[in-house]
Amino acid sequence: MKGFPLRTTVIGSYPFPGWLEFASQNLNQFGFSDIEEIQEDAVTVAISDQLSSGLDVITDGEQTRFDFNLSFYGYLKGIKAETETSRKFGPPAHDQRGKHQITDQIFAPDGLGAVEEFGRLQRLTSHLDPCPVLKSSVPGPYTMSGRLIPNDQYPDRYAVTEALLPIVQNELILLVEAGCQELTVDEPSMSCYAHREDPTRFVDIFNRTIEPVRGKVRLSTHLCFGNFKARAVGLRKYAPMFPAFLDMHVDEIHVEMASRQFSEIEIIELISKKMDVAVGIVDVKSYYIESPEDVADRVRLCLKYASPDRLSFAPDCGLSQTARWAARQKLTNMVKGVKIVLHELRL
Numbered sequence: 001m002k003g004f005p006l007r008t009t010v011i012g013s014y015p016f017p018g019w020l021e022f023a024s025q026n027l028n029q030f031g032f033s034d035i036e037e038i039q040e041d042a043v044t045v046a047i048s049d050q051l052s053s054g055l056d057v058i059t060d061g062e063q064t065r066f067d068f069n070l071s072f073y074g075y076l077k078g079i080k081a082e083t084e085t086s087r088k089f090g091p092p093a094h095d096q097r098g099k100h101q102i103t104d105q106i107f108a109p110d111g112l113g114a115v116e117e118f119g120r121l122q123r124l125t126s127h128l129d130p131c132p133v134l135k136s137s138v139p140g141p142y143t144m145s146g147r148l149i150p151n152d153q154y155p156d157r158y159a160v161t162e163a164l165l166p167i168v169q170n171e172l173i174l175l176v177e178a179g180c181q182e183l184t185v186d187e188p189s190m191s192c193y194a195h196r197e198d199p200t201r202f203v204d205i206f207n208r209t210i211e212p213v214r215g216k217v218r219l220s221t222h223l224c225f226g227n228f229k230a231r232a233v234g235l236r237k238y239a240p241m242f243p244a245f246l247d248m249h250v251d252e253i254h255v256e257m258a259s260r261q262f263s264e265i266e267i268i269e270l271i272s273k274k275m276d277v278a279v280g281i282v283d284v285k286s287y288y289i290e291s292p293e294d295v296a297d298r299v300r301l302c303l304k305y306a307s308p309d310r311l312s313f314a315p316d317c318g319l320s321q322t323a324r325w326a327a328r329q330k331l332t333n334m335v336k337g338v339k340i341v342l343h344e345l346r347l
Contacts, residue, residue, distance in 0.1 A: 005308035005347050006299065007056040008335050009278060011222050011254065012137030012184060013318030014046040014061030015327050039064045044124055049324075050132075053331035054339075057133040057182060057312075060121040062320065064113075072144060075112045076167075078104035079148060094226070094233050102151045106163045112171045114138050115178050122179065136180050138172065140187035140221075141165040142205055158201075165209055172213045184220045184254075185210055191223040191241060192234025199244035207249045220252035220278065227284065227317040236260055238267045246274050254278035256316040259285045262298070265305060272306035280316030281337075282330045289329050295337020308347060313338050 016024070020042045023030060030038065046061025065071040073079065082098035118136045125131050141164035145157050154160045168185075175183060190202040210219055223241065226233030238255065245253070253271050257263075257280045271277040281298050282290050290298075295313075302311055313334060319327040 004056075005311065005345075006338050006342055007312045008054070008338050009057035009133075009135070009312050009314045010050065010055060010059055010331070011314060011318045012059050012062050012135070012186070013065075013320035014049065014059070014063065015319055015322060015324035016063065017042060017045055017324065020063065040120065040124070043120055047121070047124055049328050050331065051128075053328065054335040055132060055331065057135050058125075059135050059137060060117055060124075062117075062137070062318070064117055064120075072112050072139060073100055073147065075108045075110060076106055077109060078102060078106040092228070093231060094228055097147070097228070099147050099149050101149050102154055102160070105153070106148075106160075106167070108167045111174060112138070112167065114171050115174045118175055118178055118180055133182050134180070135182040135184060136175055137184040137186055137222075138168060138175070140185045140190075140206060140209055141168045142202065143187050143189040144168070146189050161205060165205065169209050169212060172210060176213045176217045181217055182220075183213070183217045184222055185250075186222050188222065188224050188226060188234075191238075192226055194245075195235045195237065195240040199241055200247075203244055203247050207247070210249060214249050218252070219250045220254060220276075221248060221250050222254040222317070224254075224256045224280075224317045227321050231285075238264045242267060242270060246271065250275060252276040252278055252312065254280065254312075254314060256280040258283040258290075258298070258316050262301060265301065268302060268311075269305035272310040276310050276312060277306055278312035278314050281313045282315050282334050284315045284317050284319055284322045284327075284330075287323070287326055289326060290333055290337070292333050292336035292340060295334050296340040299338055299341040303341070308345060 023038050042063035043060045046063050047058060050058040080101040080103050082100045085098045087095050114136055121134055125134060141161045144164050145160040148160050150156050150160055154163055187206060194202065225236045252275060255267060257265060268277045268279060279302050281295060315330060
Protein backbone atom coordinates (compact mmCIF):
# COMPACT_ATOMS: atom_id res chain seq x y z
CA MET A 1 0.00 0.00 0.00
CA LYS A 2 0.94 3.65 -0.37
CA GLY A 3 2.14 4.20 3.22
CA PHE A 4 -0.21 6.91 4.44
CA PRO A 5 -3.98 7.56 4.19
CA LEU A 6 -5.86 9.92 1.87
CA ARG A 7 -2.80 11.12 0.03
CA THR A 8 -3.05 13.73 -2.73
CA THR A 9 -1.50 13.30 -6.14
CA VAL A 10 -1.75 14.21 -9.82
CA ILE A 11 -1.94 12.17 -13.01
CA GLY A 12 1.03 13.72 -14.78
CA SER A 13 0.46 16.74 -16.99
CA TYR A 14 0.15 20.36 -15.88
CA PRO A 15 -0.81 23.44 -17.96
CA PHE A 16 1.91 25.14 -19.97
CA PRO A 17 2.64 28.74 -18.95
CA GLY A 18 1.67 31.15 -21.74
CA TRP A 19 5.31 31.91 -22.57
CA LEU A 20 6.02 28.18 -23.02
CA GLU A 21 3.12 27.92 -25.48
CA PHE A 22 4.62 30.82 -27.42
CA ALA A 23 8.10 29.35 -27.34
CA SER A 24 6.95 25.91 -28.50
CA GLN A 25 5.29 27.52 -31.53
CA ASN A 26 8.39 29.58 -32.37
CA LEU A 27 11.31 27.26 -31.62
CA ASN A 28 13.21 28.47 -34.68
CA GLN A 29 13.71 31.80 -32.89
CA PHE A 30 15.61 30.16 -30.02
CA GLY A 31 19.01 28.53 -29.74
CA PHE A 32 19.68 25.11 -28.21
CA SER A 33 20.73 26.62 -24.88
CA ASP A 34 17.69 28.90 -24.89
CA ILE A 35 15.41 25.89 -25.31
CA GLU A 36 17.11 24.02 -22.46
CA GLU A 37 16.60 27.04 -20.22
CA ILE A 38 12.95 27.36 -21.27
CA GLN A 39 12.34 23.69 -20.44
CA GLU A 40 14.01 23.94 -17.04
CA ASP A 41 12.12 27.13 -16.18
CA ALA A 42 8.80 25.53 -17.14
CA VAL A 43 9.42 22.47 -14.97
CA THR A 44 10.46 24.75 -12.11
CA VAL A 45 7.13 26.59 -12.42
CA ALA A 46 5.14 23.33 -12.48
CA ILE A 47 7.00 22.08 -9.40
CA SER A 48 6.39 25.36 -7.59
CA ASP A 49 2.65 25.35 -8.30
CA GLN A 50 2.31 21.76 -7.11
CA LEU A 51 4.34 22.36 -3.95
CA SER A 52 2.33 25.50 -3.18
CA SER A 53 -0.88 23.48 -3.33
CA GLY A 54 0.53 21.02 -0.76
CA LEU A 55 0.42 17.83 -2.85
CA ASP A 56 1.97 14.67 -1.42
CA VAL A 57 3.05 13.42 -4.88
CA ILE A 58 4.25 15.62 -7.74
CA THR A 59 5.47 15.26 -11.33
CA ASP A 60 7.39 17.49 -13.72
CA GLY A 61 4.06 18.51 -15.22
CA GLU A 62 5.17 16.93 -18.51
CA GLN A 63 6.34 20.41 -19.46
CA THR A 64 8.79 19.15 -22.07
CA ARG A 65 6.20 17.10 -23.97
CA PHE A 66 3.79 18.32 -26.63
CA ASP A 67 1.16 16.13 -25.01
CA PHE A 68 1.08 13.23 -22.57
CA ASN A 69 2.10 10.90 -25.41
CA LEU A 70 2.49 12.74 -28.76
CA SER A 71 6.12 13.74 -28.16
CA PHE A 72 7.17 10.12 -27.85
CA TYR A 73 6.69 9.54 -31.58
CA GLY A 74 9.65 11.85 -32.19
CA TYR A 75 11.89 9.21 -30.59
CA LEU A 76 10.70 6.39 -32.85
CA LYS A 77 12.56 5.28 -35.95
CA GLY A 78 10.74 3.53 -38.78
CA ILE A 79 7.86 6.00 -38.95
CA LYS A 80 7.10 9.04 -41.10
CA ALA A 81 5.58 11.95 -39.23
CA GLU A 82 2.15 12.97 -40.51
CA THR A 83 1.80 16.72 -40.91
CA GLU A 84 -1.74 16.81 -42.31
CA THR A 85 -4.96 15.91 -40.53
CA SER A 86 -8.20 14.67 -42.02
CA ARG A 87 -10.24 17.58 -40.62
CA LYS A 88 -9.01 21.09 -39.93
CA PHE A 89 -12.21 23.00 -39.20
CA GLY A 90 -15.14 22.72 -36.82
CA PRO A 91 -15.19 21.77 -33.13
CA PRO A 92 -11.89 20.29 -31.93
CA ALA A 93 -11.88 16.52 -31.66
CA HIS A 94 -9.59 13.53 -31.97
CA ASP A 95 -9.92 13.36 -35.78
CA GLN A 96 -7.99 16.64 -35.94
CA ARG A 97 -4.88 14.88 -34.73
CA GLY A 98 -2.79 13.31 -37.47
CA LYS A 99 -1.57 9.72 -37.65
CA HIS A 100 1.90 8.57 -38.66
CA GLN A 101 2.89 6.10 -41.37
CA ILE A 102 5.08 3.12 -40.55
CA THR A 103 7.91 2.90 -43.07
CA ASP A 104 10.20 0.26 -41.56
CA GLN A 105 10.83 -1.72 -38.39
CA ILE A 106 9.88 0.36 -35.34
CA PHE A 107 12.60 0.98 -32.78
CA ALA A 108 13.83 3.71 -30.42
CA PRO A 109 17.65 3.68 -30.25
CA ASP A 110 17.81 6.50 -27.71
CA GLY A 111 14.81 5.55 -25.60
CA LEU A 112 11.68 7.69 -25.20
CA GLY A 113 13.06 10.62 -23.22
CA ALA A 114 11.24 9.89 -19.96
CA VAL A 115 14.46 9.08 -18.12
CA GLU A 116 15.90 12.48 -19.00
CA GLU A 117 12.66 14.12 -17.83
CA PHE A 118 12.81 12.31 -14.51
CA GLY A 119 16.47 13.23 -14.03
CA ARG A 120 15.58 16.89 -14.48
CA LEU A 121 12.77 16.55 -11.90
CA GLN A 122 15.16 14.92 -9.44
CA ARG A 123 17.73 17.66 -9.89
CA LEU A 124 15.25 20.50 -9.52
CA THR A 125 13.82 19.06 -6.31
CA SER A 126 17.08 17.86 -4.74
CA HIS A 127 17.21 20.86 -2.37
CA LEU A 128 13.79 20.13 -0.83
CA ASP A 129 13.64 18.74 2.70
CA PRO A 130 11.43 16.86 2.96
CA CYS A 131 11.03 16.10 -0.71
CA PRO A 132 7.58 15.01 -1.90
CA VAL A 133 7.19 11.72 -3.71
CA LEU A 134 8.27 12.13 -7.35
CA LYS A 135 6.21 10.39 -10.01
CA SER A 136 6.86 9.68 -13.66
CA SER A 137 4.14 8.85 -16.19
CA VAL A 138 4.71 6.91 -19.40
CA PRO A 139 2.08 6.01 -22.03
CA GLY A 140 1.64 2.29 -22.60
CA PRO A 141 2.15 0.54 -25.94
CA TYR A 142 -1.55 0.10 -26.81
CA THR A 143 -2.25 3.80 -26.35
CA MET A 144 0.87 4.76 -28.33
CA SER A 145 -0.16 2.43 -31.17
CA GLY A 146 -3.32 4.46 -31.78
CA ARG A 147 -1.54 7.15 -33.82
CA LEU A 148 0.36 4.73 -36.06
CA ILE A 149 -1.19 3.39 -39.28
CA PRO A 150 -0.88 -0.40 -39.67
CA ASN A 151 0.82 -1.76 -42.81
CA ASP A 152 1.88 -5.10 -44.29
CA GLN A 153 4.59 -5.55 -41.66
CA TYR A 154 2.28 -4.58 -38.79
CA PRO A 155 -1.18 -5.50 -40.08
CA ASP A 156 -3.34 -4.29 -37.19
CA ARG A 157 -3.23 -2.23 -34.02
CA TYR A 158 -2.29 -5.20 -31.88
CA ALA A 159 0.73 -5.95 -34.09
CA VAL A 160 1.84 -2.31 -33.73
CA THR A 161 1.32 -2.62 -29.97
CA GLU A 162 3.57 -5.67 -29.80
CA ALA A 163 6.30 -3.74 -31.64
CA LEU A 164 6.06 -0.88 -29.15
CA LEU A 165 5.84 -3.08 -26.04
CA PRO A 166 9.58 -3.79 -25.60
CA ILE A 167 10.37 -0.11 -26.28
CA VAL A 168 8.06 1.05 -23.47
CA GLN A 169 9.22 -1.81 -21.27
CA ASN A 170 12.86 -0.76 -21.63
CA GLU A 171 11.95 2.82 -20.69
CA LEU A 172 10.30 1.58 -17.49
CA ILE A 173 13.40 -0.45 -16.61
CA LEU A 174 15.65 2.57 -17.12
CA LEU A 175 13.37 4.79 -15.02
CA VAL A 176 13.55 2.39 -12.10
CA GLU A 177 17.34 2.18 -12.46
CA ALA A 178 17.40 6.00 -12.36
CA GLY A 179 15.71 5.97 -8.96
CA CYS A 180 12.04 6.42 -9.87
CA GLN A 181 9.92 5.07 -7.03
CA GLU A 182 6.43 5.95 -8.36
CA LEU A 183 5.49 5.11 -11.93
CA THR A 184 2.19 5.47 -13.79
CA VAL A 185 1.75 3.53 -17.02
CA ASP A 186 -1.03 5.37 -18.82
CA GLU A 187 -3.28 3.28 -21.05
CA PRO A 188 -6.36 5.48 -21.59
CA SER A 189 -7.05 3.76 -24.92
CA MET A 190 -7.68 0.56 -23.02
CA SER A 191 -10.37 2.18 -20.88
CA CYS A 192 -11.84 4.01 -23.88
CA TYR A 193 -12.23 0.84 -25.94
CA ALA A 194 -12.81 -1.87 -23.32
CA HIS A 195 -16.52 -1.86 -24.26
CA ARG A 196 -15.73 -3.16 -27.77
CA GLU A 197 -12.47 -5.08 -27.33
CA ASP A 198 -11.47 -8.03 -25.13
CA PRO A 199 -10.50 -6.55 -21.74
CA THR A 200 -8.56 -9.69 -20.80
CA ARG A 201 -6.35 -9.14 -23.83
CA PHE A 202 -5.68 -5.62 -22.61
CA VAL A 203 -4.71 -6.95 -19.19
CA ASP A 204 -2.27 -9.41 -20.76
CA ILE A 205 -0.62 -6.61 -22.79
CA PHE A 206 -0.38 -4.38 -19.74
CA ASN A 207 1.05 -7.05 -17.46
CA ARG A 208 3.69 -8.10 -19.97
CA THR A 209 4.72 -4.46 -20.36
CA ILE A 210 5.34 -3.86 -16.67
CA GLU A 211 6.58 -7.33 -15.68
CA PRO A 212 10.34 -6.47 -15.47
CA VAL A 213 9.70 -3.66 -12.95
CA ARG A 214 6.92 -5.30 -10.98
CA GLY A 215 7.79 -5.24 -7.28
CA LYS A 216 10.64 -2.77 -7.85
CA VAL A 217 8.55 0.42 -8.02
CA ARG A 218 5.09 1.56 -6.97
CA LEU A 219 3.01 1.03 -10.12
CA SER A 220 -0.28 2.64 -11.04
CA THR A 221 -2.45 3.12 -14.09
CA HIS A 222 -5.00 5.74 -15.03
CA LEU A 223 -8.37 4.68 -16.46
CA CYS A 224 -10.07 7.60 -18.19
CA PHE A 225 -12.21 8.31 -21.23
CA GLY A 226 -10.10 10.86 -23.10
CA ASN A 227 -9.54 14.56 -22.51
CA PHE A 228 -8.46 16.25 -25.77
CA LYS A 229 -9.78 19.82 -25.54
CA ALA A 230 -11.79 18.64 -22.50
CA ARG A 231 -13.70 16.13 -24.62
CA ALA A 232 -14.11 12.42 -23.97
CA VAL A 233 -13.60 9.87 -26.74
CA GLY A 234 -14.79 6.62 -25.20
CA LEU A 235 -17.93 5.19 -23.65
CA ARG A 236 -17.85 6.70 -20.17
CA LYS A 237 -18.58 3.53 -18.20
CA TYR A 238 -16.29 1.44 -16.04
CA ALA A 239 -18.48 -1.65 -16.04
CA PRO A 240 -16.96 -3.13 -19.25
CA MET A 241 -13.48 -3.05 -17.70
CA PHE A 242 -14.28 -4.99 -14.56
CA PRO A 243 -13.64 -7.45 -13.10
CA ALA A 244 -10.97 -8.10 -15.78
CA PHE A 245 -8.88 -5.01 -14.96
CA LEU A 246 -8.53 -6.17 -11.36
CA ASP A 247 -5.91 -8.58 -12.72
CA MET A 248 -3.61 -5.73 -13.74
CA HIS A 249 -0.38 -6.03 -11.76
CA VAL A 250 -0.45 -2.56 -10.23
CA ASP A 251 -0.47 -1.11 -6.75
CA GLU A 252 -3.07 1.55 -7.60
CA ILE A 253 -5.80 2.22 -10.17
CA HIS A 254 -6.99 5.77 -10.80
CA VAL A 255 -10.61 6.34 -11.82
CA GLU A 256 -12.30 9.44 -13.22
CA MET A 257 -15.27 10.34 -11.01
CA ALA A 258 -15.84 14.10 -10.67
CA SER A 259 -16.78 14.81 -14.30
CA ARG A 260 -19.22 11.90 -14.16
CA GLN A 261 -20.95 13.10 -10.97
CA PHE A 262 -19.55 10.05 -9.16
CA SER A 263 -21.47 7.61 -11.30
CA GLU A 264 -20.34 4.03 -10.56
CA ILE A 265 -18.74 5.16 -7.29
CA GLU A 266 -19.28 1.63 -6.02
CA ILE A 267 -16.45 0.48 -8.32
CA ILE A 268 -13.91 1.87 -5.85
CA GLU A 269 -15.08 -0.66 -3.26
CA LEU A 270 -14.35 -3.47 -5.71
CA ILE A 271 -10.92 -2.06 -6.58
CA SER A 272 -9.95 -1.36 -2.97
CA LYS A 273 -10.39 -5.00 -2.03
CA LYS A 274 -7.37 -5.82 -4.17
CA MET A 275 -5.28 -2.63 -4.48
CA ASP A 276 -5.22 1.08 -3.69
CA VAL A 277 -7.59 3.36 -5.57
CA ALA A 278 -7.01 6.97 -6.57
CA VAL A 279 -10.24 8.86 -7.11
CA GLY A 280 -10.55 11.74 -9.54
CA ILE A 281 -12.21 14.21 -7.21
CA VAL A 282 -11.96 17.52 -9.12
CA ASP A 283 -13.21 17.95 -12.68
CA VAL A 284 -10.53 19.03 -15.15
CA LYS A 285 -13.17 19.49 -17.88
CA SER A 286 -15.08 22.15 -15.92
CA TYR A 287 -14.20 25.69 -14.86
CA TYR A 288 -16.33 25.37 -11.76
CA ILE A 289 -13.73 25.63 -9.00
CA GLU A 290 -14.57 23.07 -6.35
CA SER A 291 -14.39 24.56 -2.86
CA PRO A 292 -12.56 22.76 -0.05
CA GLU A 293 -15.98 21.93 1.38
CA ASP A 294 -17.05 20.37 -1.95
CA VAL A 295 -13.93 18.23 -1.91
CA ALA A 296 -14.43 17.22 1.73
CA ASP A 297 -17.98 16.06 0.95
CA ARG A 298 -16.65 13.96 -1.93
CA VAL A 299 -13.95 12.43 0.24
CA ARG A 300 -16.58 11.48 2.82
CA LEU A 301 -18.59 9.82 0.03
CA CYS A 302 -15.57 7.78 -1.04
CA LEU A 303 -14.98 6.69 2.56
CA LYS A 304 -18.32 4.89 2.44
CA TYR A 305 -16.78 2.50 -0.09
CA ALA A 306 -13.07 2.29 0.78
CA SER A 307 -10.88 2.68 3.86
CA PRO A 308 -8.58 5.71 4.28
CA ASP A 309 -5.43 3.63 3.89
CA ARG A 310 -6.60 2.51 0.43
CA LEU A 311 -7.59 5.94 -0.90
CA SER A 312 -5.73 8.65 -2.78
CA PHE A 313 -7.21 11.72 -4.45
CA ALA A 314 -6.31 13.49 -7.68
CA PRO A 315 -7.86 15.48 -10.51
CA ASP A 316 -9.93 13.38 -12.93
CA CYS A 317 -7.19 13.46 -15.56
CA GLY A 318 -4.06 15.35 -16.50
CA LEU A 319 -4.36 19.11 -16.20
CA SER A 320 -2.79 20.06 -19.54
CA GLN A 321 -6.17 20.93 -21.06
CA THR A 322 -7.16 23.20 -18.15
CA ALA A 323 -6.14 26.86 -17.82
CA ARG A 324 -3.32 27.28 -15.32
CA TRP A 325 -5.21 29.67 -13.03
CA ALA A 326 -8.01 27.11 -12.68
CA ALA A 327 -5.68 24.12 -12.33
CA ARG A 328 -3.72 25.83 -9.56
CA GLN A 329 -6.87 26.69 -7.56
CA LYS A 330 -8.39 23.25 -8.08
CA LEU A 331 -5.25 21.59 -6.70
CA THR A 332 -5.07 23.96 -3.74
CA ASN A 333 -8.72 23.37 -2.83
CA MET A 334 -8.37 19.64 -3.37
CA VAL A 335 -5.58 19.44 -0.81
CA LYS A 336 -7.46 21.69 1.65
CA GLY A 337 -10.60 19.56 1.34
CA VAL A 338 -8.73 16.32 1.94
CA LYS A 339 -7.06 17.86 5.01
CA ILE A 340 -10.47 18.78 6.43
CA VAL A 341 -11.38 15.09 6.45
CA LEU A 342 -7.98 14.01 7.70
CA HIS A 343 -8.51 16.31 10.68
CA GLU A 344 -11.99 14.88 11.27
CA LEU A 345 -10.53 11.38 11.24
CA ARG A 346 -7.59 12.52 13.41
CA LEU A 347 -5.18 10.95 10.91
